[in-house]
Amino acid sequence: MIRYNLRCEQGHDFDGWFRSSEGYDSQRAAGQVTCTICGSSKVEKALMAPGVATAHAAAPDLQSPRNEREKLVEKLREHVEKNSDYVGMSFAAEARAMHEGLKPERAIHGEAKPEEARQLLAEGIQVAPLPFLPRQKAN
Known part of the structure; x- marks a missing residue:
């Protein structure tokens, strides 16, 4: 790579x-x-300096935000995870059931295939993509 x-x-x-x-x-x-x-x-x-490995080089920190934009995305992720339920691949079914009054409304986030998201929008169900991948799994 x-x-x-x-x-x-x-x-x-x-x-x-x-x-x-x-x-x-x-x-x-x-x-x-x-x-x-x-x-x-x-x-x-873009111009870049070569990466030279040394015996004492520490592994890069891939968990911490590198810049202000990544800090804002992390803050959004924390807000979404704290204030909504993760429903995994059941997102489209859950959103539709709430829209139809079959389930009580609540804030949810999860995963949907692009076609499922288009169908929800066509049905008047407002959804929006998030700028990050989920890190927790539905139970």
């Missing part, structure tokens, strides 16, 4: 992991490398 520092035409910096240099080139040529902030597919490699 190889990690590249990337920058979009709007000046947003982000990183991406690829199987190889050729993997990056082919994905970029197919328009599959997009900015994580604005979605632009006009992305270039």
Whole structure:
């Protein structure tokens, strides 16, 4: 795996992991490398220093937010987890049952396939994607 520092035409910096240099080139040529902030597919490699492993190098902290944007997403995650019930892949069925009055209304979050989310919206059931993956499992 190889990690590249990337920058979009709007000046947003982000990183991406690829199987190889050729993997990056082919994905970029197919328009599959997009900015994580604005979605632009006009992305270039940014200047980066090589990572040199040393015997005393500590493992990178992948759990803590790296910047203000990640701190805000983490704060949103904590709010959602504290104030709603995780229903897992039953999200569409739970949302529909509440909308139809078959179950009492409550705040929920979970997972739905894109087609399920489109069907809910077409039925007038308001749903929105969250900018993070769930970390807890439904019971």
